[in-house]
Amino acid sequence: MNFEYSDRVQTLQTKLNKFMEDIIYPNEKVYKQQLHSGASRWKIPPVMEEMKAEAKEHGLWNLFLPESEYGAGLSNLEYAPLCEIMGRSPIAPEVFNCSAPDTGNMEVLVRYGTEVQKEKWLKPLLNGEIRSCFSMTEPQIASSDATNIEGRIERDGDFYVINARKWWSSGAGDPRCKISIFMGKTDPSAPRHEQQSMILVPMDTPGVKVLRTLPVFGYDDAPHGHAEIEFENVRVPASNMIWEEGKGFAISQGRLGPGRIHHCMRLIGAAERALELMCKRVKERVAFGKPLADQGVIREHIAESRIDIEQARLLTLKAAYMMDTVGNKEAKGEIAMIKVVAPNMALRVIDRAIQAHGGGGVSDDFPLASSWANARTLRLADGPDEVHRNAIAKLELKKYQSEVVPN
Structure with a gap:
């Protein structure tokens, strides 16, 4: 590499x-x-x-x-x-x-x-003219297992009728949010990973109602927001189906690979800025007769932060390299590992920076408090740590499966 x-x-x-x-x-x-x-x-x-x-x-x-x-x-x-x-x-x-x-x-x-979907929705998104949201998570079920999704997408002639309550649809609070990619069940009797589908739902469709935006550690993240949305007898053309019925789970796996690693890349940047702010702060603050930068515990925090960041960056680069060379499916272990490593690394580094800033660190005078809150959400978004650790363990155990001895 x-x-x-x-x-x-x-x-x-x-x-x-x-x-x-x-x-x-x-x-x-x-x-x-x-x-x-x-x-x-x-x-x-x-x-x-x-x-x-x-x-x-x-x-x-x-x-x-x-x-x-x-x-x-x-x-x-x-x-x-x-x-x-x-x-x-x-x-x-x-x-x-x-x-x-x-x-x-x-x-x-x-x-x-489809070409029609690309013309109508992809081009405006690429041009930055509109924004979008992704509606998968549901309040009444553990949505980290996508097969639990209960929201329904039912065929009715040339239309699909959608009924569900979704939450944590990030971006739905933005007045420029014009389209949602909605994930729900089209056939509950199909094999487990072929029950779900994804469909395009314009936000101005009758029956779509943003109930509220949800705060994260007190931050409302306006104007982006994280919304709870009700979909009540929402009718959209059958041509809004993405790929075809039953492909929702497969699409989600393809979507989440790049999404997960992008979060990790950004978290490394957030951690770098936190470390930079910490170093500047401790060089200009004096406690007990000498600059904080000369205190042993502060130097330990700086050193540990640099080590943490470098390790996370290398694993991110390895995962990215594998996605490019062997594909997202073969890189799933590395993607899962970095999705666990990066948020936890960022939380440690940002927390040390907050500590070095004293009271200022938990205020809005510095970006550290909001950065910590964002990093903490990413131990849940796109799959919680526990799910990724379980996947990593399965891949590791698979290496030691005993060979079947023929009769």
């Missing part, structure tokens, strides 16, 4: 880092001020669209789609260091049109969508 970055990737890294320094970081406070101005936070700060326009002009747009005519044509391994840079700021991924859940939804449409 050669993890040396190509000339093209190094050029993009340089451009991205400059863009972050010149545009993103200075506008983080502007974005927050605009978001908090007025009666409602569920609006788009004007500075976001201004930054997106500049990102397009700089050629820093849709970098996430691997080897696709629609994206930059980068491999997963090439995208990793770029996604990491974006992960340093909570507003950066959207600026470059590389934020979840749009990235995963676009990948689904690229791989499985």
Whole structure:
């Protein structure tokens, strides 16, 4: 495995880092001020669209789609260091049109969508004109097992009728969210992994009702939000079915591989920024007669943080390399491992940075508290740690299965 970055990737890294320094970081406070101005936070700060326009002009747009005519044509391994840079700021991924859940939804449409579906929904998403959400998780069942999904998609002539209650549909609070990819059951009597289907549901369809947005550790994540949505006798054309009936579980597995590793890439960036903030903070603060940077426990925290980040980055790069060379299915072990490792690593590093900042660390004066809250959610999103650890253990035990001795 050669993890040396190509000339093209190094050029993009340089451009991205400059863009972050010149545009993103200075506008983080502007974005927050605009978001908090007025009666409602569920609006788009004007500075976001201004930054997106500049990102397009700089050629820093849709970098996430691997080897696709629609994206930059980068491999997963090439995208990793770029996604990491974006992960340093909570507003950066959207600026470059590389934020979840749009990235995963676009990948689904690229791989499985019809030409009509691509024209109507993929192109506006690629252009950053609209946003989307993904509706899978349900409040009444353990949704980490997708086969538990109870929401129904039932055929009625040239239409499908949808009934369900979903929650944690991230992005549904955004006024630009125009389409949901909905996962539900079309045939409960089919084999276990062929009962589910995915279908496109425009958010303005009668019967679709956003009941509320759910806070995460007190953060509402406006204007993005995480919504609970009721789908009551929602009728959509049969042509909105993605791929075909019974393929929902297969699509979800294809969608979640890249989605999981993108989260990990961004988490490494968040951890890097936390470590950077910690180092700057401890060099300028004095306690017990000397700078915090000279205190032994602080140096231990800095060293452990650097070790944690480097280990997680190497495993992320290995998983990305395997996705590129042997495919997502063969790389499932590495994807599962990094999905456990990266959020836990980020939580440790960010927590150390919070501790070094004292009271400031848990305030909104620094990005650490919100960054920690986001990292904590990623021990649940796209499958909880326990599910991934179970999958890793199964793969490991499979290596030691005794051979069947013929009679």
